[in-house]
Structures are given as structure tokens and as C-alpha cells.
Amino acid sequence: MTSPSPEIAVVGAGIAGASAAYRLSELGLKSRVYEAEGHPGGRMASAVIDHASFDHGAQFFTTRGREFRHVVDAAAADGAVKVWTHGFDAPPDGYERWRGVPDMTALAAWLLREAGVPGHFDQRVDDLKHLDTSAIVLTPPVPVSLALAQDSNLEPPKKLLTRLRSVEYKRTIAVLFSLEEHPGGVPSHGGMQFVDDPDLAFISDNAAKGVSEAPAVTIHLSNDASLALWNQPDHELTEYAIKHLKAKVGPVVPLGSMVQRWRYAGPVQVLEESAFVWGDRPVIVMAGEAFNGPKVEGAFDSGRHAAEKIAELVS
Ligand SMILES: Cc1cc2nc3c(=O)[nH]c(=O)nc-3n(C[C@H](O)[C@H](O)[C@H](O)COP(=O)(O)OP(=O)(O)OC[C@H]3O[C@@H](n4cnc5c(N)ncnc54)[C@H](O)[C@@H]3O)c2cc1C
Numbered sequence: 336m337t338s339p340s341p342e343i344a345v346v347g348a349g350i351a352g353a354s355a356a357y358r359l360s361e362l363g364l365k366s367r368v369y370e371a372e373g374h375p376g377g378r379m380a381s382a383v384i385d386h387a388s389f390d391h392g393a394q395f396f397t398t399r400g401r402e403f404r405h406v407v408d409a410a411a412a413d414g415a416v417k418v419w420t421h422g423f424d425a426p427p428d429g430y431e432r433w434r435g436v437p438d439m440t441a442l443a444a445w446l447l448r449e450a451g452v453p454g455h456f457d458q459r460v461d462d463l464k465h466l467d468t469s470a471i472v473l474t475p476p477v478p479v480s481l482a483l484a485q486d487s488n489l490e491p492p493k494k495l496l497t498r499l500r501s502v503e504y505k506r507t508i509a510v511l512f513s514l515e516e517h518p519g520g521v522p523s524h525g526g527m528q529f530v531d532d533p534d535l536a537f538i539s540d541n542a543a544k545g546v547s548e549a550p551a552v553t554i555h556l557s558n559d560a561s562l563a564l565w566n567q568p569d570h571e572l573t574e575y576a577i578k579h580l581k582a583k584v585g586p587v588v589p590l591g592s593m594v595q596r597w598r599y600a601g602p603v604q605v606l607e608e609s610a611f612v613w614g615d616r617p618v619i620v621m622a623g624e625a626f627n628g629p630k631v632e633g634a635f636d637s638g639r640h641a642a643e644k645i646a647e648l649v650s
Contacts, residue, residue, distance in 0.1 A: 342367050343645055344466040344617075346483070347474035348454050349377020350631055351623040353446035354638030355472045357406070360450035362646040368452055369466070371459035375447055376440030377474075378599070379631060384591040387513035387551035389541050390439045391595055394526065394553070395419050395432040396631035402639060403632050406446070407433060415445035419544060420524040432526075438546050442631075463487035463617065470649060472641045473621045474634075476599035477502040480621050491613045491621075498606060502625050507536065507600035508561040510576035513591040514550035517542055520584035527583065534560050534579045552587070554580055558600070569594040605629050609640035612648075620644050 343359055345352045348370035359366045380392035398404040410416045419434040421427045435441030447454055463471055464487050473480040481499050484490055491499065518540055521527060525543025529535050537555040541547035554576045556564065564572060573592045580587060602625040609627040612620050622641035624634035 343470045344468040345472045346460050348375035350443050351474040351634040351638035353443035354635040355642045356452040357446040357450040358639045358642035366452055368454045369458045369460050370454055370456050373457050375443040379439040381438035381440050384513045384593055387549040388547040389511045389551050389553050390546055391509045391511055391553050393439055393631055394537055394539050395434050403635050410442055410445045415441045423526045423528040463489055469616050470618045470645050474623045477625045489614055495611050503603040504599045505558040505601050506561040507597040508556040509595040510554045510573055511593045512552045512589045515588035515590055517550045518584045518587050532557055601629055609637050612644055618648055
């Protein structure tokens with residue numbers, strides 16, 4: 336029998352997977368990253384309609400922790416990220432919101448490049464046992480990772496299983512519009528965040544943000560509206576979005592549109608551990624934004640801790 340590859344397999348090239356690969360490389364361990372999509376970024380996603388470019392998943396990230404800040408500073412020095420704004424309200428709260436350059440996928444791409452890890456893109460993993468490795472980092476959303484582990488007959492022990500099954504996710508419907516002209520009523524930085532609005536959570540003018548040359552607006556419906564309208568046809572969602580966009584920014588003339596339903600927009604509650612570990616040959620480490628802290632920074636931290644756990648186990 337041949338022994339498994341010494342390379343660690345990382346499933347997912349979102350920020351958690353890219354962070355895991357980056358940290359593994361810092362710790363002197365080789366990894367392979369498998370990504371179902373054709374590019375890195377995951378929910379730090381971008382899209383193009385005609386000549387208009389969009390960030391349509393995460394719109395920005397913050398840097399509260401020292402380790403994430405250190406990496407973000409290095410990525411900024413390379414031009415992969417920059418501060419978008421110091422606040423969406425007037426006056427701004429002064430706290431930095433960062434974005435990717437040219438778009439939000441750039442940070443995960445930069446991490447993989449720096450780690451020297453070639454991504455295996457367009458490669459959806461459907462059986463973990465086929466990865467031929469002694470250690471796997473799983474970073475898709477918890478229900479997706481759990482189903483993958485179960486389908487591979489590598490189910491976690493009951494205690495972990497119960498806790499993983501308890502993780503629920505909010506939904507977000509994103510509607511993207513390419514426009515005839517730049518919208519008038521948005522602040523100069525291009526971001527409008529609505530905390531208690533029943534209809535919309537965010538409007539991003541991608542041109543003002545610096546993501547698109549052509550007029551391009553991303554609209555995130557609120558979590559409540561997304562849940563209520565989830566099964567409505569796309570044309571009803573675009574009508575809903577344009578009505579509320581006009582109410583917020585004034586008249587706009589849409590040219591093209593796209594609807595994206597984000598089933599896993601963010602965990603309702605976060606598990607306190609930074610990752611879950613089980614199994615042996617392969618050892619499985621499940622990580623991502625549902626562990627330790629949510630959002631981009633939480634996912635980064637979880638991926639990093641997953642790499643450190645693997646390093647402890649294989650040394
Ligand atoms: C609409 C929306 C708005 C958001 N806004 C913000 C924000 O403004 N600020 C913020 O900080 N956070 C925001 N978030 C949350 C943030 O995007 C996530 O917390 C973070 O990107 C999650 O990263 P991750 O690596 O854990 O997961 P993901 O980004 O989901 O990465 C998992 C990757 O695994 C891949 N994958 C899945 N199954 C397989 C398989 N079987 N084989 C191979 N690959 C697979 C996926 O394609 C994906 O690339 C937002 C999220 C959404 C959806």
C-alpha cells in the first residue's frame with residue numbers, strides 16, 4: 336500500500352482556506368487547495384455584467400486582531416487591498432473598512448500566491464477519501480462541510496455532530512444592476528449601510544468604490560426580506576430591489592441585472608472554538624467563519640488556527 340501524500344489538503348479557496356494554506360506554508364508544511372469555483376475568494380465574490388464589475392458577497396472587512404492586521408498590511412503594501420472608507424455614516428466613525436483591489440477576491444488570491452500554493456480550481460471535492468492525504472482542512476459553510484464529511488464516511492463524533500447541526504445561517508439576496516449613469520444620491524465613497532431597515536442591508540456603488548469603471552450597483556436585501564422573498568422569481572426580486580434603490584438614491588436607469596441568492600450569508604450563532612478536529616488518517620479540521628468569530632476576519636483567524644492545529648498534530 337502506498338502512504339498518503341505529505342501535503343495537507345485544504346477544501347475551499349475562500350478566505351479561511353487561503354489563510355490556512357498561507358499559515359501552513361509559514362509553518363513549513365505543503366498544502367493543496369481544492370476549490371469548486373474557477374477562482375479564489377468564496378463569499379468574497381465578484382461578478383461582471385457587460386462592462387460593469389461588482390463585489391457581490393462581502394463588501395468590506397475590518398482588521399481588529401493583530402495577526403490579521405499584519406497580513407492585511409503586507410497585502411496592502413503589494414496593492415492587493417486598501418482602506419475603502421473610515422465609516423459609512425456622516426460623520427464617519429473613523430474605523431477602517433478595507434476592500435480588495437481590484438475587487439474582494441484579491442485577498443484570498445494574494446494569500447495563495449504568497450504561500451506558493453497552486454489552487455486546484457473548478458475541482459469540487461465529493462469524497463474526502465479520494466484526496467489521498469493524512470490531513471484535511473474543511474472550509475465550506477458548516478452544513479456543506481458536514482454533508483461532505485458524512486458522504487465520505489468520515490462523520491464527526493456525536494458530540495461535535497450535535498453542535499455542528501445546531502449552526503444556522505442567515506440568508507442574503509444580492510441584486511446587481513449595471514446602470515445607464517452613475518446614481519446621484521450615494522455618498523462619495525459609494526457605500527450605504529442600513530442597520531435596521533426592513534428592506535435593504537447595503538447599497539454599494541461599485542464605481543465610486545473603485546471596483547468598476549461603468550456604473551454598477553450592488554444591493555443586499557435585509558436578512559428578513561431575503562428570507563421572506565427567497566423563493567420569488569428573479570424578475571420580482573429585481574423589481575423589489577430597484578424600487579427600494581430608487582427610494583434611497585433617486586432615479587436610476589438599469590441596463591442589465593443579476594440575482595444571487597446567498598444561502599449562507601453568515602452564521603446566526605458562532606461556535607466558540609476556533610476549529611473542530613476529529614479523525615485520524617485523515618485527521619479532519621473543520622474551520623471557517625462559523626468558528627470563533629464571524630465575517631471575513633473570523634474566517635481568516637479560523638483558517639489560521641486550523642493550520643496551527645494540523646502542524647501540532649503532524650509534528
Ligand atoms: C452577501 C454577503 C455579504 C457579506 N458581507 C460581509 C461584510 O461586509 N464584511 C465581512 O467581514 N463579511 C461579510 N460577509 C461574510 C463573509 O463573506 C464570510 O464570513 C467569509 O467570506 C467566509 O469565508 P470562508 O472562507 O469561511 O467561506 P467561503 O468564502 O464560503 O469559502 C468556502 C469555499 O469553499 C468552496 N467549496 C464549497 N464546497 C466545496 C467542495 N465540495 N469542494 C471544493 N470547494 C468547495 C466554495 O466555493 C468557497 O469558495 C458577507 C457574506 C455574504 C454572503
